[in-house]
Amino acid sequence: MSVTSSPQSTSRPRGAGRAAQLALWTVGVALVVLGLKFVAYLMTGSVALYSDALESVVNVAAALAALIALRVAARPADQNHPYGHTKAEYFSAVAEGVLIVLAALSIGREAIGGLLSPRELDAPYAGLLVNLGAGLINALWATRLLRAGAELRSPALLADGRHLRADVLTSVGVLLGVAAAKLTGLTWLDPALALLVAVNILWSGFGLVRESVGGLMDTAVDPQTESQIRRIMREHGDGALEMHDLRTRHAGRLAFIEFHMVVPGEMSVQEAHTICDRLEDAIRAEMPDSSTTIHVEPQDKAKHHGVLVL
Template identity: 55%
Template sequence: MTTTEKTVAIATASLAIGLLVLGLKTWAWWLTGSVALYSDALESIVNVVTAIVALVAVRLAQRPADAALPYGYHKAEYFSAVVVGVMIIVAAILILREAVLGFLNPELPEAAFPGLLISMGATAINVVWALVLIREGRKARSPALEADGKHLLTDVISTIGVLVGLVLVYATGIAQLDAVLAALVALNILWSGWGVIRDSVGGLMDVAVPPDTQKTIREVIAANADGAIEAHDIRTRTAGKLTFIDFHLVVPGAMSVELAHTICDQIEGKLRQAVEDAQITIHVEPENKAKHSGIVVL
């Protein structure tokens, strides 16, 4: 199975698991009537929606570049992650509403043990799948899968807090604690949604690669540009799993086109070995264009 096929398969499985967990958490809420468990189930609806969005985005991102989008469809995953973030925030607002209503009209949840047990089972599924999504998302350099996994981990943390809190509700008999727990879940979800949107907007704004990757790129260029004078105006950006690198390479004015092309080929080959899925553009310039900055080769 290729990386592309594996990514799509994981996104499809994520949707199926999201539906299973939603069913379990809805069952737990139905048994107990707990506002906190209702908020937990509502967040699972968001998980299902985000899984659908991630699946669509992952499939779209695999499409090859064409005349309309010559740089490919990879940024579709960033749009997906922004949608996920917005959905998370909408869910948090709905949960806050239910929390306020629950606080004003408090009722002790029922069927404590069965509801908690079902919710614990759903949480265990989410823990395992969140770790799989984050690991595979990073391996495939898929922002959509990684965002989905991070959101699931937030869901897990929320659910653990709800379960611990509900034990306190049953132990103390203070019904308002149920609504307070729901409000805390909502605040945690809001923070998660903001994080997902922030990271995705960075990708849409063509943020440069991390400093360690920039250092690697500069070192590779310096080590493989024998015959050139300097390399300057180095720019980088990422789009999904692709890393775009472009820079100006200054060579002696008398150098033949063939030799300059050979140097460029050598640099490109080494960069592709050092940076996965690199897309490289090199603009060759004569020595009078030297800025005496950037990477000085000679």
Template identity: 55%
Template sequence: MDAAGNRNVRRLALIGIPVAFAVMGLKLVAWWVTGSVALLSDALESSVNVVAAFMALFVVHYAQRPADHDHPYGHHKAEYLSAVTEGVLIVVAALLIVKEALPEVFNPRLLDAPVLGLAINMGAAVVNGIWAKILINAGSKYRSAALKADGQHIMSDVVTSVGVLIGLVLAILTGYAIFDPLLAVVVAGNILYQGAKVITHSVGGLMDQAVSSEEEEAIKTVISANAPGALGVHDLKTRQAGAATFVSFHLVVPATMAVSAAHDICDRLEYAIQEVHPGSHVTIHVEPEGEKAHGLRVKTVKEA
């Protein structure tokens, strides 16, 4: 990621804090107006957004620090720590919702000022939906695990709000107040599912998960197209660490090839891979002819 991309990620992380406070405030007002346990559950989930917004701001700044003596590969994985923590917070929010909702299932009550409360909560959902889309798109564009996890969580918050609104409308139209706490329990189940997804994805990054099969095929294609003079490539490995992708492989060259010529091929390959996969760090081990090449083959000059 270039300097402009880093600035955009930090700016979005900073803006996320007042947005999270504003949305939580609206939902708390909606709960205060109506007394709805479902709206309280929605507000409780938004409190997680506030904590996550502060965490994302800190982690984004930390992850963009340059490599140093103690962290020669950089600090990129800090974003995954943020995402895992956010996933855990989502699960905690779901458990709090269940704690608030279950007693109300056995003692439901009709809502106060339901129309005003629903209108306020709907406004909060619209703000959340727009902001979640911005964060998810930015997270994908800049390969920021923290922004993407934050956006996915906020989008699950939007789904929660829509479910709550449907349940409260049913409670109002039918007169059955039990729809309110029941919807809160359903909301908690959805939040648990979303939290599990965030945790699973982030743990994959911490465990040095490889790039997707589509990205790997693109890297192989670039290598094949930009390695004239080489005889073969093997042991291609990739791993992701936040915005950075690490690519390594062995390049087999003729035994008589000059070091400078092999170096030129490596430079050409590094540039080509970084063009198709921005933010990648490429390591190439050059081997003389005679080593057994396997796996990916590149065209020789005669074959080209």
């Protein structure tokens, strides 16, 4: 006998509307930052500032991809998608990683050209101030996205937040490098720094793709969450003999949990079902965005491992 709890089957995932709203704001923030960074580049002619601005183009494209993915992920489960649409967020994160890699290659090409033909910078300090303003906006919004992404367990928002945080670190390095190039007169520092920026962005892009592909491959929940599930099984499994073969996976903000529960052979279906209901309610109370499937087995199926209730 199997009992399944699917609280998401008839409604939108919790926090879906808020995540989509944040994604929409991210598009606006990305456009403002892009404009400021290109103004800084035009004011200075710096290859490093150009690379920083080009990464902001990626930010806009990534924000749009996240917005579309979050709106798809917010749709409730239907006949063709009984497990919901939350995995759409991973496609957004993969797309963002690919865009970052492409931007890094483009920046690298520009930086190599600058190394071969270095040039003096024009009005660098005013341009650096404009770029600094853009960096501060990114830093504030990255913090907002990371907090919301962790709270809502949204891969798309977390990917955007991490990307913007990497962009902030890049901007700081660019500002210091361009200032150093102007103060020392070593014009090659500017394109050399742009090349370092490209390498950093490339690493960030590969990391995003790797993490998002893991989500698409149904990786298990993190060890802390699994320990939480096992604790709930121990505390609320009165009447059962043991629970084993715990398997988990996550799809966006949803966690899917399944395990086998061994009960005495003489226990009635109604009594076993009552234990299942108690376990599902306890799991849902601590993990609202979850779906639990419990397979009930008689005593002779006990494996004597896993969560031993008695």
